[in-house]
Structures are given as structure tokens and as C-alpha cells.
Amino acid sequence: MSTLLIKNARNIITMDAERRCHPGGSLFIEDQEIKAIGTNIPYEDADTVIDAAGKIVYPGLINTHHHLYQTFTRNIPWAQDCELFDWLLTLYEIWRHMRPEDVYLSAMVGLSELLKTGCTTASDHFYCFPDGVSGELIDEEIRAAGELGIRFYPTRGSMNLGRSQGGLPPDEVTQSAEVILKDTRRVIETYHDASKFAMVRIGVAPCSPFSVSEDLLRESARLARSYGVRMHTHLAETKDEEDFCLAKLGLRPLEYMEKTGWIGRDVWYAHGIHFSGDEIHRMGACGCGVAHCPSSNMKLSSGVFPVRSMLQAGVHVGLGVDGSASNDASNLLGEARQAYLLHKLTAGSAGPTAEESLWLGTVGSSRVLGWEDAIGSLEVGKAGDLFMIDSRRLEYAGALFNDTALPVVTGISQNVDMTVVGGRIVVKDGRLVNIEEERIAEAAGAAALRMVQAASRRTGVNYLRHRGRV
Template identity: 70%
Template sequence: MDGENRVIKNGSLYAVGQQIIAIGDNLPYETADAVIDARNKIVYPGLINTHHHLYQTLTRNIPLAQDCSLFDWLLTLYEIWRHLEPEDIYLSAMVGLGELLKSGCTTSSDHFYCFPSGISTELIDEEIRAAAELGIRFYPTRGSMSLGRSNGGLPPDEVCQSEDDILRDTRRVIEQFHDPSRFSMLRIGVAPCSPFSVTRHLLKESADLARSYGVRMHTHLAETMDEEQYCLEKVGMRPLAYMEETGWTGDDVWFAHGIWFNDAEIKRLGACGCGVAHCPSSNMKLSSGTIPVRKLLQAGVKVGLGVDGSASNDASNMLWDVRMAYLLHKQLNGDSLTANETLSLATRGSARVLGWEDAIGSLEAGKAADLFMLDAAQLGFAGALFDDAALPVTVGAYQADMTIVGGRVVVENGRLAGADEERIAFRAQLAADRMAATAAKRTKLDYRAYRPANL
């Protein structure tokens, strides 16, 4: 996925520390501290996830939340999320980030914005701990909700924070964790949740704070028509105009979803350098609509791929979403993507969205040794080994055979290296059961029961 879209047959890659020193065929390097035999393997640049909500991993496949539009889905799950505890955040991140690594993802952002009343405000620290243990390159964004239901917002007051607390902890997280170096394993962003869950004042203050530290900015925008109607009714303008008015456009900003931008707005996005995280599976699951990806790309908008929260996707699998993006746009006349373009969204495109294209997104000398391998000898690829670059997009793959981040093997033979997957899964399910049971006692609702939409 370099500038020439090279495909190297029977080649080698040599890395020292995190950095690729050489890549090609007939490399002169004959000895190394570690040698990986990649016979029958196809090597790809690591996939990059530009939007996620890891804490939602514990509320996947909730029957009561199936077949809902976004606002109804949120209202249902807020009742469970208000019972999150610090250990839940750690476990959900271990599960979600582990799934991502196993699906070839080497860098992931996260948008964490749910801070229930009465527990620690240092919750983003728990997912940072999980990322360090697993060895993934991590870009968490300190999210926030300040506009509770009592003041005209969507979320319950119990999962909102005061704006002073939000800004104070955002400063703490940036100062304690943000590493802007080229091969950083941890960068921090600022991310108020959405136009319907924060105030105008918090949007402006958050933008000022982010730019004072030189960190990037992220939020949801133009995801549904409900959001558009909310903005028109509450602030008298369309979502993008509201963002422009509060300082939320520029080449340091990326939005999640971007489905309902009109043509004039798309031109403005391209002109100011904004990025968009395309989340195909989530958008299909919630019937939110389909992003006009070809128009965005033609206008110069930076577009990357995201899996979105596990509760609206029910998985954290980048290989899955690469194929979903490819198939979704095939059905739209004039908006389809080639397999190469789709893979580029999840690699070079996502790197541009995160402002990290100097180090990740392609396999080139001087860039990070972030990559994954697929076993070409597996049964599911038989009869399909004609275009290696297109293989995970057109044929599809669910799991990587090996994933390497910064020169470190973190997935081997399809299993997380150095992590007990079964123990993590067991502990995470116990936490999920506890949260659902606690919510059921409070609301008198059976979250395991199916409810048709709009009833």
C-alpha cells in the first residue's frame, strides 16, 4: 500500500526496533535476532481503526437493543452503561483490542465518553492499561457528555459530568499520557461525544484546549437524520455549520460517520482538511444510511475505516469491516470502490485521518513494522490466489495468522501472545451479566428479551 501500490513476490522485510529498514526481494540481510518464516503467508500493512467505543464490548447482542434506530438504541443502553465500573473498562478494552489485533489491526483509536456518577473519573486509564498489555498502538480520545436529559440533551444525567471536571481530567490525560513522537504507542485526542450530548460552551472550550496542547479532535457528526433535526431545532443550524461555529473544523479534526453531509458541506470539509471515519457495519446495523464515500474522496476529504462501538457492530473485527465497506458500496451506482481502494481506506486512508501517515499505513523503509499475515494455504482461499492484494477484501478473512506491532509479535497462530484469551472472555462475560442484571433491577426491563422496533 505504498505510493506505487507495489506487490512484492517472494520478498523479505527487515526491521530494527520499531522501524522497517528494508523491504523487497534479495535483501542482503542474512542474520537477525529473530527470523520469521513466512512461507505460504501473505503480508499486509497493519489495519488502522479510526473509531471505536471499547466499553460497549460488554453490551453486544443485547436483545432489547436490536433493531433500534440510533436514539432509541442509545436510550436503551445508557441504562446499562450507567453501571460501568473501572474493571469493566479494562476488561472491555482487553476483549475489543484483542479482537482487533486478531483481525490484523495494529493501531486503534477509541472514543470514551461515558463516565457514570459516583465512580472514578480516571476510566480512560483502564483501557490505556489494557492496550499496553496487549501491545497495540493506541489512540484513545477523552470523550465527554455534559448535556443531560434534564437540560435538553439525550443522555441521562447520571452518565454526564460537569464541564469543569471534563476539562480538568482532559488536561490530566493529555499531560500524563500523550506521546507525540513518530513511533509513539500512545497518543491522546479530545472528543466531546456529539452535538446532542454536550453544550456549545464545552465544544468551544474543548477545541481551545486541544489546540493549546497540539492534539487532534474527534466527535460524531452527520450520523443520522435525527441528529440533523435535533441541531436544527435546538441550535438553528445544520450539524456541520454548528461545528464550524464552535471551532470544530480543520486538518486536526476528524468526524465519525459523516453520512448526511450535503454537496456544499462536502466541499467545505475537503477545503479545510477534515477527516471522516467510515463505519459501514454499524451504519448498516442501525439503519443510519450510507456515507457518500466517492464524493468525499473526490472532494479531498480524508476518509478512513472504523468498526465503531461493539454494541452497534457486535464485533471488533477490522477484516470484517474492510469487506463490509467493499460490498456496501458495490450496491450503490457510481459510488463503488475497488478492492485496492477499500484496503487503502483501512491503511493509508486511516493513517491520514489520524495525522500519522509519516509512520503507519504502508510497508515502506522508514515506517513502523506494523503488519499482519494471512495463511494462503487455508481452505477458504483455495481457488482464490490470483490477486493477493484484493484477497482479504473480495474473498474475505476473519482472522490473521500473525500480527506484528512495532516489530513485536502480538498475535501468533491466530492467538494473542502473552494473554489468556479464555480467562479474559470469562471475566468479561461475568461483568456483562452483572451490568445487565443491575440495570434490569432498576428499570424492571428484561434486557435479554427481544423487543421489536418502535414498541
């Protein structure tokens, strides 16, 4: 077993139930597990010893919703000023040109950015499987996560309701229900680890009410529960989605989920903006969770998530960056700050404090993923997942009055100094330990350009100019 000792920290922010902090504290990790934390712990030696003088230690952040494959369609001018449905229709034309290596490289980029900004556990929702391309694309993301050393929670997504059947996506990026369910079983049986300190867990994730059939929703729920894995989907993100559900299904989005078995403590939704008060209470009563994605919701003009109502009703709420193409970044620490500022704007003093916003990205997110026994806070018996920032940086001068709120209030302007996952250092001095960053960046840039150029040749659209402009 490997051991890690972090000693003499300026402060250790635990985010435990009592919100304890340990100024001048130390932390000892054996293998993946925290064995001791405090100011006078009975450990002086370890395989690796870090003198954390001047550093503040925080629990690793937890990302509850992402689309890593979208990393290659960030900052596309043609899609920059669209709302959700038009945005999707634009980018489907590029995503249909994905290859397995593109999925691997995009995951490397997105997960790397998450690690460099303090995220130690990332969920991903992969649902786009172009015709003629290997169906084992989620495997490429899992390979990337393993190389980087991040704790990973991919969800096997799906779309089977193409345009010819009244759905939104082109038929060329959908699969049959039979293919979807067969591969979902394969992914669960191959990769899912239910152990406390697992590095990979799998979820089941049909994409949305406007891209999957009712039968697939029902069968996916049955499959997930037969394996004891969690369930994830987009829901109540936009008014367009609500209108679609009412027109096509005669039900509001949550009513449709209730009809198809998609409610309960093993379910979490992405976005959850357009719920009524009664629906929020029903979600809280059944234990559902929601991934709050403030940057994406603002960029796509989707609306403002009712965070206080959700929390008061007992809904589990965590943070997600959403796809990089609707955020243009994979920075969960930045997302905590966005949540803090957005709700200050819309709710004033009723919005979450900076400390509550950090809680959403740690403890709150761990509850959304049903993993609060191992991650989300720094406590004896939990995983040694953490990040550190150096309080002696220029950008923190004059701000060192509340160490817990510091990274949210000040808005971190660069990468964290160190990220540790399961007691293993994966980011050191702001750089990834396990990969050559420049090599990945060069390969990823070339792959992204190839996809955009292929889409332009096929459609005749110049995606590198703004829509409706010369």
C-alpha cells in the first residue's frame, strides 16, 4: 500500500457535517483512504511527504454532468448564438464525423482541464454514436480517464428517436434499441465497480425526451435496476423541451419520467430548470437528484435553476459543467463561482453563499451520484481526493479572511497547484503528472479541425463564421 502525508497546511477545509477546518493541519492517506486528519496526527513518515506550508487543502470537486466528446466543438462561431434545439441541430452535423480516436482525445482534454481545476471525480453522459463508427466509443473515454488517474463515472447514453420518427437528432447519430441495450449491458459488465473506492462506475443514460422512445426509457430503467446502477437523463432544460413533451406526449417532462419509471433515489437529471413548485416537491419526496449547470444554462438562454427551492424540498443538487460546447470550458471551480454569482443576481441574499456553492460542488455532488460514503468531504474513512491552492499567490493578497470561500469569491485565475485522487498526485505545480500536455493539445487541435472541415464539406456551411453574418 502506498502512503501520502500532507503536513503543515495553512488550512484543511473538510466540508464535513460540522464544516470543520484544521489550520496548520496534516492529513495522512494510506492507499486510497484517509486514515488521519487534524493538527496532531500520529504519522510522521510516508512514501510521499508534502510540506503544504502556505497551501489550503480542499475536498476534490465532483462533476455530475458532462459531454466530453463536445470538447472538440468549443467556440464554433456558427453555433455561438443559438438556443438549445438550433444549437444541437448545428453541432450534430459535426459530431457525426467523430472517430474513436477523437473520443479518446476529447476526453483527455476535458478530463485534464477538470483535474487542473480541482475536480477529482467526473461523470460523463455519452450518447452520440455515428453510423459506421465503432459502437465501443465510451471505452475510449474510460481509457483516457485511466491514463489520467481521475475517478470516473461515465453513463452509457443513447438516442433511438431520429428525425424520421419525430425526434430531434438526425437518424445517422442514433442506434436501435436492441443495439443500445446490448451494449449497455456490455459496458456495465465490463467496467462497473460498486466498491467504495472504485475508479470507474457506470450509469444508464438515455439522452432526453425528444431523442429516445418511451419503450427505450422503460427498458433502460429495467436494465439499470437489474444491475443496481444509477440512471441519468436531461430533463426540463428548456421551454422548447416542455412544449415538445406536451405536443408529442401530452405530458409535462416530469410526468413523462413518472410514467416510464424514471424517478427515485437512483435517478438524477441534468439541468432541471422548468419544474413547477409541486414537481419540485415530488422530486424531493422521491429522492431524485439534479445536476445544476449554470454556465451552460446562461449561454444557451435556458433559464435559471431554482436552487433554493430544490434544496428546501430535499432534492439532491450538485454541480456540472455540461458539455464543453455549451460552456466552452471544463472548469468546475469556475462553475461554483458562476453558481454563486448567478443566484446573487437573481435571488439576492437568498442565493447560496460562497461556502454553499463550494458545498454544491463537493458534498452536494457526491449525494447526486450516490457516492457520499467515499467522496465529497475530507474525513477519516473517505477517499483521499483533494486539491490545494497556494494562498501566497498575488491574486489572493488582501483576500485571506475566509479560506473556505476564497476560491469561489475571488474567482481562481489559474490552475490549482496540486490535485490528488485516491492518495495519488495527478497534478503538481499546476501541470498534469501522467501525460505530456503539449502532445495531447496538438493532436486534439488537429482532430477538432478535421471534424469541422468534414462537416463543412458535407453541408456547405462555413462553421467558422457567425450565423447570418458576412
